[in-house]
Amino acid sequence: TEFRRQDYRPPDWLVPAIALDFDLGIETTRVKATLTVERNGGHDRPLRLDGDEIQPLAVRVDGQDADWSMDGDTLVVAVAGDRARVETEVAIYPASNSKLMGLYASNGMLCTQCEAEGFRRITFFPDRPDVLSRYAVRMTGDKAAFPILLTNGNPLRTGEDGARHWAEWEDPFPKPSYLFALVAGDLKPNHDSFTTRSGRKVDLNIWVREADLPRTGHAMAALKQSMAWDEETYGREYDLDLFNIVAVSDFNMGAMENKGLNVFNTAYVLADPDTATDTDFDNIARVVAHEYFHNWSGNRVTCRDWFQLSLKEGFTVFRDQGFSADTGSPAVKRIDDVRTLRAIQFPEDSGPLAHSVRPDSYVEISNFYTATVYNKGAELIRMMRTILGPDKFRAGTDLYFDRHDGEAATCDDFVKALEDASGVDLTHLKLWYSQAGTPKVTASLDQDGGTAVLKLAQTVPPTPGHPVKQPMPIPLKVALIGERSGAEIAPERLVILDAADDTVEFDGLDEPALLSINRGFSAPVDLQVDRRAGELEKLAASDSDPFARYEAIQELMMRWLIAAAQGEVADIEPVIRAVGDTLRSNQLDAALKAEAILPPSEAVIGDRMDRVDPDAIHGARERLRAAIGARLSDELSSAQREGGAPGSDLSSRAKGTRRLRSIALDFLAAADAQAGARLAKVQFDAADNMTDRSGALRVLASLDMPERVAALEAFYRRHADDPLVIDKWFGVQAMAQRPDALDQVRELIRHERFTFANPNRLRSVAGVFGMNQWALHHASGEGYRFLTDLILEADKVNPQVAARMVPPLGRWKRFDDQRQALMREQLERIVATPGLSKDVHEQASKSLGG
Numbered sequence: 001t002e003f004r005r006q007d008y009r010p011p012d013w014l015v016p017a018i019a020l021d022f023d024l025g026i027e028t029t030r031v032k033a034t035l036t037v038e039r040n041g042g043h044d045r046p047l048r049l050d051g052d053e054i055q056p057l058a059v060r061v062d063g064q065d066a067d068w069s070m071d072g073d074t075l076v077v078a079v080a081g082d083r084a085r086v087e088t089e090v091a092i093y094p095a096s097n098s099k100l101m102g103l104y105a106s107n108g109m110l111c112t113q114c115e116a117e118g119f120r121r122i123t124f125f126p127d128r129p130d131v132l133s134r135y136a137v138r139m140t141g142d143k144a145a146f147p148i149l150l151t152n153g154n155p156l157r158t159g160e161d162g163a164r165h166w167a168e169w170e171d172p173f174p175k176p177s178y179l180f181a182l183v184a185g186d187l188k189p190n191h192d193s194f195t196t197r198s199g200r201k202v203d204l205n206i207w208v209r210e211a212d213l214p215r216t217g218h219a220m221a222a223l224k225q226s227m228a229w230d231e232e233t234y235g236r237e238y239d240l241d242l243f244n245i246v247a248v249s250d251f252n253m254g255a256m257e258n259k260g261l262n263v264f265n266t267a268y269v270l271a272d273p274d275t276a277t278d279t280d281f282d283n284i285a286r287v288v289a290h291e292y293f294h295n296w297s298g299n300r301v302t303c304r305d306w307f308q309l310s311l312k313e314g315f316t317v318f319r320d321q322g323f324s325a326d327t328g329s330p331a332v333k334r335i336d337d338v339r340t341l342r343a344i345q346f347p348e349d350s351g352p353l354a355h356s357v358r359p360d361s362y363v364e365i366s367n368f369y370t371a372t373v374y375n376k377g378a379e380l381i382r383m384m385r386t387i388l389g390p391d392k393f394r395a396g397t398d399l400y401f402d403r404h405d406g407e408a409a410t411c412d413d414f415v416k417a418l419e420d421a422s423g424v425d426l427t428h429l430k431l432w433y434s435q436a437g438t439p440k441v442t443a444s445l446d447q448d449g450g451t452a453v454l455k456l457a458q459t460v461p462p463t464p465g466h467p468v469k470q471p472m473p474i475p476l477k478v479a480l481i482g483e484r485s486g487a488e489i490a491p492e493r494l495v496i497l498d499a500a501d502d503t504v505e506f507d508g509l510d511e512p513a514l515l516s517i518n519r520g521f522s523a524p525v526d527l528q529v530d531r532r533a534g535e536l537e538k539l540a541a542s543d544s545d546p547f548a549r550y551e552a553i554q555e556l557m558m559r560w561l562i563a564a565a566q567g568e569v570a571d572i573e574p575v576i577r578a579v580g581d582t583l584r585s586n587q588l589d590a591a592l593k594a595e596a597i598l599p600p601s602e603a604v605i606g607d608r609m610d611r612v613d614p615d616a617i618h619g620a621r622e623r624l625r626a627a628i629g630a631r632l633s634d635e636l637s638s639a640q641r642e643g644g645a646p647g648s649d650l651s652s653r654a655k656g657t658r659r660l661r662s663i664a665l666d667f668l669a670a671a672d673a674q675a676g677a678r679l680a681k682v683q684f685d686a687a688d689n690m691t692d693r694s695g696a697l698r699v700l701a702s703l704d705m706p707e708r709v710a711a712l713e714a715f716y717r718r719h720a721d722d723p724l725v726i727d728k729w730f731g732v733q734a735m736a737q738r739p740d741a742l743d744q745v746r747e748l749i750r751h752e753r754f755t756f757a758n759p760n761r762l763r764s765v766a767g768v769f770g771m772n773q774w775a776l777h778h779a780s781g782e783g784y785r786f787l788t789d790l791i792l793e794a795d796k797v798n799p800q801v802a803a804r805m806v807p808p809l810g811r812w813k814r815f816d817d818q819r820q821a822l823m824r825e826q827l828e829r830i831v832a833t834p835g836l837s838k839d840v841h842e843q844a845s846k847s848l849g850g
C-alpha cells in the first residue's frame, strides 16, 4: 500500500499515558503494556493498534477479557466508552531480530530503534508521531547480564530480587512512540555534567563497553559544546536532569535522538587519534550535536506525520551545520556540505527516486530518510535565513518553538511562525517543499563601459509524476570582482530570481568585471555561467568569497576533465597555474587548499556529461592527477612533508595540514607510482595517527606495488581487534581504483570478518563499492550483478540497509545503451525475487521507472 500526504486524518484514539513492563531476556522478552486511551472526536470506530511480527498473548479492556481481532498485523479492539484502560501482552525475540528495528540484541546487550515504525515491533500501539503519551516504564532482568537498565526520562525506583533486579523510570514529557528507547547491558559510563544557563545541573553519561571508555572523551566534549551552543544560538536549554548516550555496534543509521537516551552507532562515538581519522572526529561532533539539537527540533516539537520528516531533519541538519561552522572553519564546512549535496542529493533529485523535501507519497517510510529530506531540507532552511536575515530568522524560530512546544507540527507551521515573527511573506519559497528537481540556472554578464547587465534564467527539470514545474524563488548572492584590481567592485548583494528569467543592472564600474555568483552556495541549484576565457582563472586567484573561489578552481578542473573525457584537446596550463597558485598562496590555509585542489569525483564529473562514460572519465581524471603531480611536484612534496602534525593535535590547522598531506601524496603517486609507493610507505610507517595512516593506505590500495599488500596486512594486524578500523580496511579496498577491483571485492565478501549482519561492515563493502563508479560500471556488467547479489542476500537479513544499496543501479538512464540494459536486467531480477521486502521492492521498482 502507498501512503499519501493528502490522506492525513487525525488519530481516532489518543493515548495520553502508557505504562510498559519489560521482562528482559536476549532470547525472549515479555512486554506488558497498559494504555490509557481516549476517543478523539465523535466517531464509533474501534481502537486499532499497530503491530509488526508480534502476536497478542492477552488483551484486556478495563480489566476484562476484550473483544478483539487481528486485521493483518493490526490489533482491533472494541472499546465501548470514550475512555478505557487497554492492556496487552506480547513475547518478542531480540536475538533473532536481524532487522535491528524494535528491541534487538547487539553484543550481549539489548537496545532499541523505534523511528520510524519500530515501536510496533515491541508492543501494540497507534505507532504514529501525532499520538503523544506520558511513559512509565518498568524493566526487570538478570543482574549479571544487564547490570545497567536505561530508558527515557528519569529513574524513580530500583530493587533487587535474587539474581534479578528491576528499575522504574518515568518520562515527564509526552512523546510519540518513535522516541521511546530502552537499553539493558553491561555498560560503563563516561560521566560528566553540564549546568544550563538557568542553573539546572544535568548529569551526562556516555555508556560503552568498559574497554571503549578511553575513546569517549571527544564525544563528551562535543556534547557539552552542543549544549552551550544551542543556548547561545537558538536560546534552547536542556529540560531533564539526565542525558544519556549509548554506543551500539549494530545500528542501521548514524544515531537516534530518543528523549533523554540517545542511541548511537559506535562509529559516531568512539575516537582516539590512533583509530579515528580527523573526519571521524568531525563527524562525531556533528552527529552528537545533531541528536542533541533534536531535543527541541524533533522532540519538544515533533512531526505530525512522516511526510513532515524534514520539519525536524532538515532543520536539525541546518542547526548542526551551524554548530560545525562555528566550532571549526565555516568555509571548509560549507564546501564539505555542498560536496555531499552534489555527490548524493543532486543525483537523487535527477533520477528515478526523486521526491520533494516534503514527499507526497511513500510505500516504506524508511526509504525516505534521504539526502533530499535531510540535506536539501537544510538548504531550504538556509535560504529562509538568507532571505530573512539572522535576527528575523531567530525571532521566527523562537516563535516556532514557543507556539508548538509539546505539539506535532507541520512544515507549513514552521514557515508560518517565521512569517509571523518577521512580517515577510514566504509563500513562494514554499515551492521548495513541494517541487522536486534541482533547478538549472544560467547566468551571463554583459558589460558596456561602466554598466553591466546580469542575465539570469532558470528551468526546473521534470521528475517522476511531475512533468511541469513552476519557476522557483532562487536567492543568489552576487558580487562583481575587478578583472584588473582583483577587488570587489560591486559589493555582495542578494538577488532573488523568482521568474523564469530576469536581469539585474550594475553601474559605476571602472574596470571589466568578473561575475562572482551563488556565493557561499546561497541556493542549491545547478548553475552554469557563460564565461570568457581566462575568467575562471582570475576568479580562482581573487574571488573574495572563499566558497566561490573554491568553485572557480573546481570549475576550471571540471571543464578540462569533461573535454578530456570527450576526447577533445583542452589546454591544461590554466589548471596547473590555478592549482599551483593555490598551493603557494600565503592567504589560504591548508584545509582550504586541500578542498580546492582535490579534483571532482568521477561520479560528479559524470553528472555533468550527457552520457556517463566511466572509462573515459576515469582516464581523464587519472591524467589530470598525473599532470598536476608531475608539474607541481615541488609544491606537493613540501605539503606532503610538512603535513605531519602530531596526531594528538586536533586543531583546525593540524587537521588541515594532514588533509592536504594525503591529497598531495595522491597526486604524487599518480605521477610516479614507484616514488609514490615509497613515499606512501614512509607516511604509513611513521604515522602516529589514523588520518595519515589511512591516507597512505588509500593511495597504496590503488597501486600495483609490493608496498600495497604489505601495508594492507600490517594495517589489518595492527587493528584486528577494532571493528570500526576493520571497516576502514574493507572500505579502502572496496573504493580502490584498480582494473581488478571487482575480483578484490569478491574476495572481501569471502573474508572471515565479513558479515551481512552488521550494517557498518556491510556498508563498508557494498555501500562503498556502489560509489566506486569505475568498478561498478565495468562494461562486462559484472559489477551490477555482484551488487545485486549483495542486495538480495542483505535483504534476507536487514531490508532497511539492503534498500539503501539500490540507488546506484537507478542511475541507468545516464549510461550507454549496453550498460542501461545490463543495469535494468539486474533491477528486474531484484523485483522478480520471491519474498522480497517492501523496502527493496519500492526502491528497485521505482528505479526501473514504473
Ligand code: ARG
Binding pocket: 113, 115, 116, 252, 253, 255, 256, 257, 290, 291, 313, 366, 369
Ligand atoms: N532521527 C534519526 C536522525 O537523527 C534517524 C533515524 C532514522 N531511522 C530509520 N530507521 N530510518 O537522523
Ligand code: ZN
Binding pocket: 290, 294, 312, 313, 316
Ligand atoms: Zn536527525
